[in-house]
Amino acid sequence: MSVKIALAGNPNCGKTTLFNALTGSNQFVGNWPGVTVEKKEGKLKGHKDVIIMDLPGIYSLSPYTLEEVVARNYLIGERPDAILNIVDGTNIERNLYLSTQLMELGIPVIMAVNMMDIVEKSGDKINIQKLSQKLGCEVVEISALKGTGIQKAAEKAVAIANKKSVALPVHKFATEVESVLEQIELKLGSDISEEQKRFFAIKLLEKDDKISAQMKSVPDVTEEIAQIEKEMDDDTESIITNERYVYISSIINECYSKNKKEKLTSSDKIDKIVTNRWLALPIFAAVMFVVYYVSVTTIGSWATDWVNDGVFGDGWSFFGISVPSIPSMLESGLIAVGCADWLQGLILDGIVAGVGAVLGFVPQMLVLFVFLAFLEACGYMARVAFIMDRIFRKFGLSGKSFIPMLIGSGCGVPGIMASRTIENDRDRKMTIMTTTFIPCSAKLPIVALIAGALFNGSWWVAPSAYFVGIAAIICSGIILKKTKMFAGEPAPFVMELPAYHMPTVGNILRSMWERGWSFIKKAGTIILLSTIFVWFTTYFGWVDGQFRMLDDMELNHSILAAIGNTISWLFIPLGWGDWKSAVAAITGLVAKENVVGTFGILFGFAEVEENGAEIWGTLAGSMTAVAAYSFLVFNLLCAPCFAAMGAIKREMNNAKWFWFAIGYQTLLAYVVALCVYQIGTLITTGAFGFGTVVAFGLVALFIYLLARPYKESNTLKINLNRVAGAKNM
Amino acid sequence: MKTLKEIPCGKTVKVTKLTGEGPVKRRIMDMGITKGVEIFVRKVAPLGDPVEITVRGYELSLRKADAEMILVE
Secondary structure, eight states, X not given: OOEEEEEEEOTTSSHHHHHHHHHTTOEEXXXXXXXXXXXXXXXXXXXXXXEEEEOOOOXXXXXXXXXXXXXXXXXXXXXXXXXXXXXXXXXXXXXXXXXHHHGGGSSOEEEEEEOHHHHHHTTOEEOHHHHHHHHTSXXXXXXXXXXXXXXXXXXXXXXXXXXTOOOOXXXXXXXXXXXXXXXXXXXXXXXXXXXXXXHHHHHHHTTOTXXXXXXXXXXXXXXXHHHHHHHHTSXXXXXXXXXXXXXXXXXXXXXXXXXXXXXXXXXXXXXXXXXXXXXHHHHHHHHXXXXXXXXXXXXXXXXXXXXXXXXXXXXXXXXXXXXOOHHHHHHHHHHHTTOOXXXXXXXXXXXXHHHHHHHHHHHHXXXXXXXXXXXXXXXXXXXXXXXXXXXXXXXXXXXXXXXXXXXXXXXXXXXXXXXXXXXXXXXXXXXXXXXXXXXXXXXXHXXXXXXXXXXXXXXXXXXXXXXXHHHHHHXXXXXXXXXXXXXXXXXXXXXXXXXXXXXXXXXXXXXXXXXXXXXXXXXXXXXXXXXXXXXXXXXXXXETTEEEEOOGGGGGGBHHHHXXXXXXXXXXXXXOOSHHHHHHHHHTTTOTTHHHHHHHHHTTOSSOOTTOGGGHHHHHHHSOHHHHHHHHHHHHHXXXXXXXXXXXXXXXXXXXXXXXXXXXXXXXXHHHHHHHHHHHHHHHHOOOOHHHXXXXXXXXXXXXHHHSOOOOOSSOOOOHHHHHTOOOO | OEEGGGOOTTOEEEEEEEXXXXXXXXXXXXXXXXXXXXXXXXXXXXTSOSEEEEETTEEEEEOHHHHTTEEEO
């Protein structure tokens, strides 16, 4: 018979390190169903029948943040056999606050006081026996980093879980509060077991708006609430929170003695420099430069080029020995066995190219993930939010959104994946949706093409592309945070700045691998399927009434061309309603730089330069400058390439949000391109028509959406049943 | 009565009351800022907001707009 142990604790208390130490490689990482919160489960080393569930790091069991709601729904709904509560010994007072709430759930708790090595070093003392006696649970001293005590903590947790017992909380609040709680407990229905009564009574008293979903019948307690609020002149939520801290202070006084000599810790010393008023921004810029330079410009891009151009391209050399690429090896193999042309095409240009598109991003991403894991684990990421918050919060983004956007200027895929470091759900979703507005390196050939063909290579075209991207992010942030989709999530910025510490290599590599693998697994499918789809529609079509496979130069007969023809009317208001532009935009979804190559083929050139210099003349003859700029804007802002869409799907972990993101991006691209073309045409030629009126109408609507009043929500809107019903991945 | 927002860096103050309600107030209290607790204002971010404080032995950052909800003496 298997037992389940939940690992619960504050963020930054060493929970991940402990989880890794307890489970080793027996881990299963995913998401809680339908939400962006990560879910980790593992088997205890040496105990096949003991499952450890790593709950999200939380400070409280309030109904206001997604992580907390997910955690408490699991604890109430699934009822693990024991809770292993990990507590940061260097920050015991606030950590015990969560403990008092965990102990009310009726589930036996084992407390592991972590970072004991640091506590001892600083000369502070924690009286474990007394703590255990006061809290009414077993307490073990551990150091997750050094691995001391964790075996003992695990054994105790397993032992208590195997007993399948229940635990009653021992802590008591002030007499007035206790008597009210007693009255409420009497009103509770019989569906709530004895050991859970206190938890439900407290939640009812706190006017918790999520708790009724967990109860069969909800008693009316307004009278009790009114009585105690009048008596203690405060709202019940604050009364309970106060009582908890009063109780904790009383324990701390007896069990914890601080080293009298107050001296600066090394963390304080680092922080004095790193978040110094004058040095903070230069240091931040330097750190960001290193991250970008290594993961985008140098090592990351070498690795990606090696995979794309070497392993999946023209072959590469291994210490002088030339190694053929996978496609060329496969090709010779397929030719040798006499494989049919279409099958060869499917395997090479469809499947292998698709797999290559997925794997091509991985090396760069892994390099980036090492940096992110390091910045997060050492504590600098929290400082990034601290330093950049002022700028980003105005657009509904987090200070940490800076990193995804910076990386996004290299490649949107790792940029989107980097949004994982943002803990607030709303900020994270917003960042995922807006990161790809920044022109990534694959969009630069399009910029070069348009600038060269129609603007004589003017200097302002490229900067204007970045300007459009940044403006799109800022406006989207302001507009989206006022929409129904986002308004449902309150986002207080009250953030802990954890002490700096050196992370372990093992933890960093594990975090890197988990993120990389989840991209391959979750984003890979969508990328592969879409690549195959576009390959098929590109290379098949009707020639003289006969359906067959096409040559490279017969693209104008393809299914894709037919699709382009069918939808090209959509782009007439944007100024580029011919099917060639539509087809180019579609192939851009495979990879943005394909836009240039596709134009080349459609204009009759087999191979063109990266900036498409050969076709500048033809392109200039086929559209006006304003139309070309509209085409550029549309391709910069619209749905990103399939790889980035895969990353969006992975990170949103929710079909509705995925389509909302893609739909919003495309709609915004369409509207902006339309306004650019219509108003641009009005200015350059003076032509005024129905389209111009629509454009002005859209601009007015846009301004209204930007300026309309807005109020921060007070409740977390989330489909509880989905989360509560979450069993396994 | 002063709010935490008006306290300059380097000062230690005592919380007397928390105004407002809802998620922000709850989060502030969850993080240990309750009646009677001592707060040391450590520093202000380079761009002037948020502020960093020491409370119950650890470092916490919060925006000035939220610090306004905390009455101190």
